[in-house]
Amino acid sequence: MKETKEKIVLKALQYFIDHDYQSVSLNSIAKGIGITKGGIYHYFNSKDELFMECMFIVFKKVQESSMGSLSEDSSLREVLTALFSFEDILEMIAESLNINFQNYFNFYYLMFEGIKKFPEVREMIINIYSGMQRGLTVLFTDLQTKGVIRKKIDCNILSFELIAMVEGTLLVSGFTTEIDLGLVGKDLVESSLERICV
Amino acid sequence: MKETKEKIVLKALQYFIDHDYQSVSLNSIAKGIGITKGGIYHYFNSKDELFMECMFIVFKKVQESSMGSLSEDSSLREVLTALFSFEDILEMIAESLNINFQNYFNFYYLMFEGIKKFPEVREMIINIYSGMQRGLTVLFTDLQTKGVIRKKIDCNILSFELIAMVEGTLLVSGFTTEIDLGLVGKDLVESSLERICV
Amino acid sequence: MKETKEKIVLKALQYFIDHDYQSVSLNSIAKGIGITKGGIYHYFNSKDELFMECMFIVFKKVQESSMGSLSEDSSLREVLTALFSFEDILEMIAESLNINFQNYFNFYYLMFEGIKKFPEVREMIINIYSGMQRGLTVLFTDLQTKGVIRKKIDCNILSFELIAMVEGTLLVSGFTTEIDLGLVGKDLVESSLERICV
Amino acid sequence: MKETKEKIVLKALQYFIDHDYQSVSLNSIAKGIGITKGGIYHYFNSKDELFMECMFIVFKKVQESSMGSLSEDSSLREVLTALFSFEDILEMIAESLNINFQNYFNFYYLMFEGIKKFPEVREMIINIYSGMQRGLTVLFTDLQTKGVIRKKIDCNILSFELIAMVEGTLLVSGFTTEIDLGLVGKDLVESSLERICV
DNA sequence: GATGAATGAGACTTCATTCAT
DNA sequence: GATGAATGAAGTCTCATTCAT
Numbered sequence: 118m119k120e121t122k123e124k125i126v127l128k129a130l131q132y133f134i135d136h137d138y139q140s141v142s143l144n145s146i147a148k149g150i151g152i153t154k155g156g157i158y159h160y161f162n163s164k165d166e167l168f169m170e171c172m173f174i175v176f177k178k179v180q181e182s183s184m185g186s187l188s189e190d191s192s193l194r195e196v197l198t199a200l201f202s203f204e205d206i207l208e209m210i211a212e213s214l215n216i217n218f219q220n221y222f223n224f225y226y227l228m229f230e231g232i233k234k235f236p237e238v239r240e241m242i243i244n245i246y247s248g249m250q251r252g253l254t255v256l257f258t259d260l261q262t263k264g265v266i267r268k269k270i271d272c273n274i275l276s277f278e279l280i281a282m283v284e285g286t287l288l289v290s291g292f293t294t295e296i297d298l299g300l301v302g303k304d305l306v307e308s309s310l311e312r313i314c315v
Numbered sequence: 316m317k318e319t320k321e322k323i324v325l326k327a328l329q330y331f332i333d334h335d336y337q338s339v340s341l342n343s344i345a346k347g348i349g350i351t352k353g354g355i356y357h358y359f360n361s362k363d364e365l366f367m368e369c370m371f372i373v374f375k376k377v378q379e380s381s382m383g384s385l386s387e388d389s390s391l392r393e394v395l396t397a398l399f400s401f402e403d404i405l406e407m408i409a410e411s412l413n414i415n416f417q418n419y420f421n422f423y424y425l426m427f428e429g430i431k432k433f434p435e436v437r438e439m440i441i442n443i444y445s446g447m448q449r450g451l452t453v454l455f456t457d458l459q460t461k462g463v464i465r466k467k468i469d470c471n472i473l474s475f476e477l478i479a480m481v482e483g484t485l486l487v488s489g490f491t492t493e494i495d496l497g498l499v500g501k502d503l504v505e506s507s508l509e510r511i512c513v
Numbered sequence: 514m515k516e517t518k519e520k521i522v523l524k525a526l527q528y529f530i531d532h533d534y535q536s537v538s539l540n541s542i543a544k545g546i547g548i549t550k551g552g553i554y555h556y557f558n559s560k561d562e563l564f565m566e567c568m569f570i571v572f573k574k575v576q577e578s579s580m581g582s583l584s585e586d587s588s589l590r591e592v593l594t595a596l597f598s599f600e601d602i603l604e605m606i607a608e609s610l611n612i613n614f615q616n617y618f619n620f621y622y623l624m625f626e627g628i629k630k631f632p633e634v635r636e637m638i639i640n641i642y643s644g645m646q647r648g649l650t651v652l653f654t655d656l657q658t659k660g661v662i663r664k665k666i667d668c669n670i671l672s673f674e675l676i677a678m679v680e681g682t683l684l685v686s687g688f689t690t691e692i693d694l695g696l697v698g699k700d701l702v703e704s705s706l707e708r709i710c711v
Numbered sequence: 712m713k714e715t716k717e718k719i720v721l722k723a724l725q726y727f728i729d730h731d732y733q734s735v736s737l738n739s740i741a742k743g744i745g746i747t748k749g750g751i752y753h754y755f756n757s758k759d760e761l762f763m764e765c766m767f768i769v770f771k772k773v774q775e776s777s778m779g780s781l782s783e784d785s786s787l788r789e790v791l792t793a794l795f796s797f798e799d800i801l802e803m804i805a806e807s808l809n810i811n812f813q814n815y816f817n818f819y820y821l822m823f824e825g826i827k828k829f830p831e832v833r834e835m836i837i838n839i840y841s842g843m844q845r846g847l848t849v850l851f852t853d854l855q856t857k858g859v860i861r862k863k864i865d866c867n868i869l870s871f872e873l874i875a876m877v878e879g880t881l882l883v884s885g886f887t888t889e890i891d892l893g894l895v896g897k898d899l900v901e902s903s904l905e906r907i908c909v
Numbered sequence: 910g911a912t913g914a915a916t917g918a919g920a921c922t923t924c925a926t927t928c929a930t
Numbered sequence: 931g932a933t934g935a936a937t938g939a940a941g942t943c944t945c946a947t948t949c950a951t
Contacts, residue, residue, distance in 0.1 A: 121931080137431065139337040142924060155927085156932050164925065226431055229424050232490065233335060243491050269509070274502050277487075278480060285483025289475075292430065292440050304472050311467075312510040319914075340941060353944080354915050362942065517935075533827060535733040538920060551923080552936050560921065622823050628886065629731060629820055638886050665905070670898050673883075678872060681879025685871075688826065689837050700868050707863070708906040715910080736945060749948085750911050758946065912951085920944080927937080 122160040124150045130171040131216045134223045138168060138230050165235075172231050176241050178210045180248075187256065193265050196256055197309050200279060201302040203287055221298075222291030250276045267315050279309065320358045322348045328369040329414045332421045336366060336428050363433075370429050374439050376408045378446075385454065391463050394454055395507050398477060399500040401485050420489025448474045465513050477507065518556045520546045526567040527612045530619045534564060534626050561631075568627050572637050574606045576644075583652065589661050592652055593705050596675060597698040599683050618687025646672045662709050675705065716754040718744045724765040725810045728817045732762060732824050759829075766825050770835050772804045774842075781850065787859050790850055791903050794873060795896040797881055815892075816885030844870045861909050873903065 128149045132141040143164055147154045161167040187199055207221055218224045231238035253276035260266045266275075282305065290296040326347045330339040341362055345352045359365040385397055405419055416422045429436035451474035458464045464473075480503065488494040524545045528537040539560055543550045557563040583595055603617055614620045627634035649672035656662045662671075678701065686692040722743045726735040737758055741748045755761040781793055801815055812818045825832035847870035854860045860869075876899065884890040 137337075143926090144924075152931095153933055154925085155934070158926075159931060222427075222430070226427050229420075229427055230335075232420065233424055239490065246487060246490060270506070271502075274499075274506060277484075277499070278503065278506065281483030281487050282476060282480045283483065284486050285479030285481065286475075288482050288486055289444060289479055292437065292444060295441075301475070304469075305476065308468075308472060308476065337941095341943090342941075350914095351916055352942085353917070356943070356945095357914060360943095533824075535731075535920095539922090540920080548935095549937055550921085551938070554922070554924095555935060558922095618823075618826065622827055625816075625820050625823055628816070635886065639889075642883060642886060666902075667898075670902060673880075673895070674876060674899065674902065677879030677883055678876045679879065680882050681875030681877065682871075684878050684882055685840060685875050688833065688840060697871070700865075701872065704864070704868060704872065737947090738945075746910095747912055748946085749913070752947075753910060914949090914951105916946105916948080918945095921942090923941080924939095925937105927935105929935090930933085 121150075121152065121156070125152075125157055125160060125167065126170050126174060127215065129167055130175070130214065133168065133171055133230075134216060134218045134227050137226065138234065143167075168231070169235060169237070172235070172238050172241070174214065175210070175227075176245065178213055180245060182206050182209045182213075187252070189256070189259065191256065193260050193314065194306070194310060196253070196260075197279075197306045200253075200283055201286075201305045201309075203283065203302060204298050220291065221287055225288065225291055246280065249280060253279065264315060266313050270313060275313065282309075319348075319350065319354070323350075323355055323358060323365065324368050324372060325413060327365050328373070328412065331366065331369055331428075332414065332416045332425055335424065336432065341365075366429070367433060367435070370433070370436055370439070372412065373408070373425070374443065376411055377443060380404050380407045385450070387454070387457065389454065391458050391512065392504070392508060394451070394458075395477075395504045398451075398481055399484075399503045399507075401481065401500060402496050405485075418489055419485050423486060423489055444478065447478060451477065462513060464511050468511060473511065480507075517546075517548065517552070521548075521553055521556060521563065522566050522570065523611060525563050526571070526610065529564065529567055529626075530612065530614045530623055533622065534630065539563075564627075565631060565633070568631075568634055568637070570610065571606070571623070572641065574609060575641060578602050578605050583648070585652070585655065587652065589656050589710065590702070590706060592649070592656075593675075593702045596649075596679055597682075597701045597705075599679065599698060600694050603683075616687055617683050621684060621687055642676065645676060649675065660711060663711050666709060671709065678705075715744075715746065715750070719746075719751055719754060719761065720764050720768060721809060723761050724769070724808065727762065727765055727824075728810065728812045728821050731820065732828065737761075762825070763829060763831070766829070766832050766835070768808065769804070769821075770839065772807055773839060776800050776803045776807075781846070783850070783853065785850065787854050787908065788900070788904060790847070790854075791873075791900045794847075794877055795880075795899045795903075797877065797896060798892050814885065815881055819882065819885055840874065843874060847873065858909060860907050864907060869907065876903075 125146065129141070129146045132146055132149065143157050144154045146167075147157055157167065161170065187196060191199075203221070207218070207224060211218055228238075228242065232242060250273075254272050257266060257270075257272040257275055261268065261270070261272055266272070286296075286298070286301060286305065290298055290301070323344060327339070327344050330344055330347065341355050342352050344365075345355055355365065359368065385394060389397075401419070405416070405422065409416055426436070426440060430440065448471075452470050455464055455468075455470035455473055459466065459468070459470060464470070484496070484499060484503065488496055488499070521542060525537070525542050528542055528545065539553050540550050542563075543553055553563065557566065583592060587595075599617070603614070603620065607614055624634070624638060628638065646669075650668050653662060653666075653668035653671055657664065657666070657668060662668070682694070682697060682701070686694055686697070719740065723735070723740045726740055726743065737751050738748045740761075741751055751761065755764065781790060785793075797815070801812070801818060805812055822832075822836065826836060844867075848866050851860060851864075851866035851869055855862065855864070855866055860866070880890075880892070880895060880899070884892055884895070
């Protein structure tokens with residue numbers, strides 16, 4: 118049954134999030150789902166391969182969730198709100214994978230580990246970012262044409278800035294754990310609107 | 316002579332940046348500076364202790380470099396320029412420690428590892444950030460009183476936004492490695508000025 | 514098969530007896546039975562755990578052998594003979610475990626190491642001694658009622674004295690290696706009888 | 712000055728008693744008296760040599776204390792009392808060396824270690840025991856001639872028995888730690904007297 | 910007389926991986 | 931499909947010992 122493979126991946130993902138690549142032993146994963154170490158090798162040729170599988174399913178979810186709700190007709194406020202609703206996105210991912218990253222920091226850390234260890238992961242993340250950047254730029258350019266966004270603004274830079282702000286906010290909040298991301302997100306939407314809008 | 320201890324720390328830091336905590340063996344560090352494994356234990360009681368020492372010296376440099384150049388009389392442009400001149404700061408640190416983080420991503424990763432493993436590191440990083448935030452807020456409030464910054468802007472949120480943008484930019488650029496940070500920094504200074512200034 | 518585990522324990526026990534806890538490396542045990550160091554960790558989580566396992570099986574044997582042959586109907590001579598037939602008891606243990614403590618001193622030393630390192634071992638040894646003491650006291654009191662043992666004698670003290678003499682004899686003989694325990698045992702039986710009997 | 716050498720030996724002895732040979736590092740001894748590891752090598756060529764020195768001074772004290780108070784004119788009661796006053800003897804040793812063995816077990820353990828590691832130590836201990844045995848036998852034979860001790864008793868065996876009982880008592884009390892050695896000693900004197908005397 | 914740096918061997922332990930069953 | 935035994939490499943750490951100063 119494929120069930121076991123999925124169980125392995127999900128348990129592995131949870132452990133990789135909770136701890137880190139090196140600290141998670143195949144043994145612990147196996148025990149966590151009631152099989153033995155050797156059993157994992159039926160589905161994966163190596164720990165690396167299992168790790169990559171975890172990365173894949175996370176990225177799939179990220180891609181699905183990240184900007185799925187936006188369409189060409191979205192208002193500027195809708196776009197920004199979607200962008201700055203960090204928690205919603207991450208929670209959606211966590212829920213649909215039935216995992217639990219108690220702190221977004223853990224999620225970032227996992228991505229970082231992936232990048233550090235596997236060039237493919239860096240590739241995938243670049244794709245996601247540039248996809249977002251392109252998508253946003255298109256939306257913004259359109260809104261600029263419609264006169265919603267000030268003429269002076271370079272939509273490409275704007276996209277980059279906003280993405281950077283989103284990531285930076287999550288990053289800094291991951292460091293501190295004392296920030297109410299919901300509130301910050303709303304503040305950022307408003308201040309961004311004010312600055313962008315005609 | 317203390318030379319050896321310093322050599323150990325510097326080599327360790329370089330390796331920790333290049334790879335990661337777990338992947339760096341004391342053996343490799345020792346060999347890297349021409350001593351034996353046991354010799355490290357003359358100066359450090361454990362690998363953890365050595366790692367923390369690395370963190371300390373990095374943080375000291377960061378604190379020294381981060382906002383040292385700003386004074387109460389700095390113009391808004393100067394403040395923003397200092398803030399967005401990422402490369403200068405990081406390069407200064409790298410140079411003064413005689414190390415080389417080929418990609419700023421590596422620097423972030425090191426911080427993340429520190430946070431994940433040692434609560435003290437999180438504490439130290441929080442201190443750095445809140446120090447920056449407080450410092451910026453004071454400067455901005457002063458500039459607002461002088462009529463340089465728009466009345467409507469909440470200087471506290473502005474500080475947070477800018478810091479988040481700085482960090483996010485470095486982060487995203489660390490992912491991609493295809494971004495000219497120098498240019499981006501200048502762009503961000505201009506667009507920020509435009510948005511903030513009366 | 515459990516064979517390997519047993520082989521490990523037995524070889525470990527033999528080595529612990531021949532040398533001492535610290536001097537015996539897991540490596541040597543492993544090599545001694547033709548497996549590799551890591552293999553031991555398949556069965557034991559630590560050297561300590563393996564050591565404790567050795568203690569357990571020794572204690573089980575001791576308990577089985579120590580006073581098993583005595584019943585309520587035993588004569589005083591039989592009781593004393595059983596008590597002072599050190600060699601038989603220890604040889605029985607050695608044989609049934611297929612080990613070889615060339616000198617009873619080694620056996621004592623092992624017990625001492627156990628006590629020094631693990632409080633549980635002290636507990637177990639105390640249990641064995643107090644069990645013996647209680648058992649002997651019951652037997653002696655009964656014999657006293659029957660008029661075999663002098664009325665003046667405190668059976669509790671007598672038990673302690675005899676046990677102490679047994680242990681002391683083994684101990685001193687362990688130091689010297691020049692004593693014929695068989696003869697000494699017989700002498701002690703006779704001198705004790707004379708002293709105790711009405 | 713010789714002072715340092717003595718300090719080293721005494722501190723080493725204390726540590727060897729508190730822990731065990733292998734657990735005591737030269738470093739800890741050195742630190743314990745405010746010098747450095749290397750300094751110990753001025754006075755001793757190796758850890759073994761230092762250990763043997765500890766053994767020597769202990770044995771000297773033991774020999775001095777063990778039967779020093781007895782003379783040809785001692786009564787039987789005096790001889791037995793001296794023999795069974797364990798605590799006095801050991802405390803005398805501890806005091807005169809300014810050390811502290813909280814439990815006589817620790818003292819025994821140290822002797823055992825010595826025996827296990829160094830044949831010379833076994834030799835020395837045998838000497839002590841046979842010296843005691845000879846001395847006692849002489850005294851007992853004399854008392855037997857004087858009609859104090861029953862004719863039937865073999866004075867040689869008696870000496871062995873008593874020594875064994877002394878050692879056994881200390882041994883068992885070392886295991887259990889719940890025995891009042893003072894009381895036991897007195898009991899044993901009385902019961903021995905009764906059994907030996909005409 | 911003593912320090913302090915450094916060595917080098919060896920210990921316990923962990924773990925990904927293999928493979929017969 | 932899965933187990934369980936076993937390997938082997940690597941890692942952290944300890945410590946007696948040496949030696950230049």
